[in-house]
Amino acid sequence: MSEKHLKKGDALPPYNGKLRLFAMRFCPYAERSILVLNAKKLQYDLVHIDLDNKPEWIYSFNPKGTVPILEYEEGKAIFDSSIINAYLDEKYPDPPLQSSEPLQRAQDKIVVELLSSAHSAYYTAAFNAQALTSDSIETYHRGLEVLQKEVESRGTTFLGGDKPGLVDYTIWPFLERFLSLPQLGKPEFAISVDKYAALLKYMESVKNDPPIKAYTLAPETHAKYTESRVKGTPDNNMLDTSDVCCFRPRKKKE
Amino acid sequence: MSEKHLKKGDALPPYNGKLRLFAMRFCPYAERSILVLNAKKLQYDLVHIDLDNKPEWIYSFNPKGTVPILEYEEGKAIFDSSIINAYLDEKYPDPPLQSSEPLQRAQDKIVVELLSSAHSAYYTAAFNAQALTSDSIETYHRGLEVLQKEVESRGTTFLGGDKPGLVDYTIWPFLERFLSLPQLGKPEFAISVDKYAALLKYMESVKNDPPIKAYTLAPETHAKYTESRVKGTPDNNMLDTSDVCCFRPRKKKE
Numbered sequence: 332m333s334e335k336h337l338k339k340g341d342a343l344p345p346y347n348g349k350l351r352l353f354a355m356r357f358c359p360y361a362e363r364s365i366l367v368l369n370a371k372k373l374q375y376d377l378v379h380i381d382l383d384n385k386p387e388w389i390y391s392f393n394p395k396g397t398v399p400i401l402e403y404e405e406g407k408a409i410f411d412s413s414i415i416n417a418y419l420d421e422k423y424p425d426p427p428l429q430s431s432e433p434l435q436r437a438q439d440k441i442v443v444e445l446l447s448s449a450h451s452a453y454y455t456a457a458f459n460a461q462a463l464t465s466d467s468i469e470t471y472h473r474g475l476e477v478l479q480k481e482v483e484s485r486g487t488t489f490l491g492g493d494k495p496g497l498v499d500y501t502i503w504p505f506l507e508r509f510l511s512l513p514q515l516g517k518p519e520f521a522i523s524v525d526k527y528a529a530l531l532k533y534m535e536s537v538k539n540d541p542p543i544k545a546y547t548l549a550p551e552t553h554a555k556y557t558e559s560r561v562k563g564t565p566d567n568n569m570l571d572t573s574d575v576c577c578f579r580p581r582k583k584k585e
Numbered sequence: 586m587s588e589k590h591l592k593k594g595d596a597l598p599p600y601n602g603k604l605r606l607f608a609m610r611f612c613p614y615a616e617r618s619i620l621v622l623n624a625k626k627l628q629y630d631l632v633h634i635d636l637d638n639k640p641e642w643i644y645s646f647n648p649k650g651t652v653p654i655l656e657y658e659e660g661k662a663i664f665d666s667s668i669i670n671a672y673l674d675e676k677y678p679d680p681p682l683q684s685s686e687p688l689q690r691a692q693d694k695i696v697v698e699l700l701s702s703a704h705s706a707y708y709t710a711a712f713n714a715q716a717l718t719s720d721s722i723e724t725y726h727r728g729l730e731v732l733q734k735e736v737e738s739r740g741t742t743f744l745g746g747d748k749p750g751l752v753d754y755t756i757w758p759f760l761e762r763f764l765s766l767p768q769l770g771k772p773e774f775a776i777s778v779d780k781y782a783a784l785l786k787y788m789e790s791v792k793n794d795p796p797i798k799a800y801t802l803a804p805e806t807h808a809k810y811t812e813s814r815v816k817g818t819p820d821n822n823m824l825d826t827s828d829v830c831c832f833r834p835r836k837k838k839e
Binding site: 394395403409410411414415417418421422433434436437438440441444445448473477 | 688
């Protein structure tokens with residue numbers, strides 16, 4: 332197990348349990364899987380990867396070299412956050428994070444899909460601001476408006492009902508990062524209370540869900556990391572990653 | 586119901602049944618859903634859309650304006666081929682098109698994901714040949730090699746077992762189109778028998794599955810359509826689309 336982000340030349344830590352997640356502390360996709368692992372109170376080891384300078388062995392788990400990767404048995408892995416999370420929910424059904432209704436499951440995936448157009452606007456604003464156009468800003472707000480309407484029409488605390496579901500855990504890592512944009516000098520990406528009251532109320536509830544609360548970072552922290560990355564010196568190890576996953580009994584094992 | 590591709594200004598045909606798919610005859614994503622609808626012998630209506638000149642009402646079904654779209658109840662729709670197909674398989678489980686094992690389902694999705702890198706190489710080769718690089722060709726063949734290894738390691742006629750499954754229906758529309766590349770003057774994209782014997786044997790079995798056989802087009806036809814599109818005059822209506830879906834009892838309804 333490693334606290335720091337492993338890089339080219341670093342050895343693969345010895346396999347130490349049933350599940351192991353390869354992640355990167357600031358990756359929203361990896362976060363999706365960590366939230367689901369935590370929501371299900373699964374025990375797992377976490378290995379952080381330096382995505383700019385990847386250890387060679389990462390490709391033996393995922394030919395694409397992306398995170399998250401879930402090693403479910405020594406040397407055997409699946410990857411892609413949506414594939415991993417569907418697998419976790421099906422394999423470890425307690426608590427179930429998806430509706431038992433096929434149509435509701437489809438509609439949850441559509442919410443994720445519709446918000447994904449806002450992701451690229453976020454990435455442009457955060458990491459490539461000179462490429463920003465009014466179209467990006469419109470796309471971003473259109474995504475938020477769709478989400479707010481969905482929150483309102485469902486009339487439940489979370490999209491998943493009275494508890495967060497897979498849909499909430501899937502979209503949260505991006506919502507969390509969206510909040511850092513005004514601090515990165517992009518006030519036009521603010522989620523303002525006059526326009527997004529229902530969405531902000533939803534986000535407040537999500538943020539206080541224990542698995543999320545334990546892993547979420549403040550907008551200032553995301554902004555600080557983003558700035559380091561934009562400068563070309565990503566500060567992957569700026570956090571003490573030894574205690575961020577409160578549901579993982581790591582201290583006992585170490 | 587419409588045989589021709591509907592365009593801006595055309596009226597939405599009256600709703601005429603339980604399921605209605607909005608598609609485009611040459612769209613590989615729409616084809617994925619048509620194959621699943623046919624494999625399940627579901628009755629459905631088909632509405633073809635001119636994607637270069639879309640009817641306004643398409644956005645009321647899908648704000649992204651893409652196909653396929655499945656109208657499951659009048660005015661109510663879901664979209665995205667993977668969302669539609671998972672929904673169809675869950676809602677209409679006869680025959681089931683996915684494994685009952687969560688891990689196998691995840692591995693099937695990974696096959697789709699790994700082949701998807703070959704899709705963009707295909708699109709570049711077919712529609713934007715001047716942007717083609719040796720990297721595109723490598724990516725394409727790497728995707729095919731991964732698929733061939735998967736076919737070999739599973740040791741079954743289809744990836745889904747002794748019958749095609751969701752994974753086979755999801756990748757086929759692209760494999761079918763890959764075969765047109767040599768006819769488009771791209772011999773470096775050929776799926777040659779000396780390198781891909783196992784893959785070609787698999788593809789031959791897939792092509793003869795009745796739902797696929799009824800909908801698949803010859804490489805020459807794909808090449809002809811592609812050429813029309815590259816010239817800027819896509820010949821969407823080049824086929825008589827009234828009899829391509831053999832499992833749909835359309836003639837009786839008309």
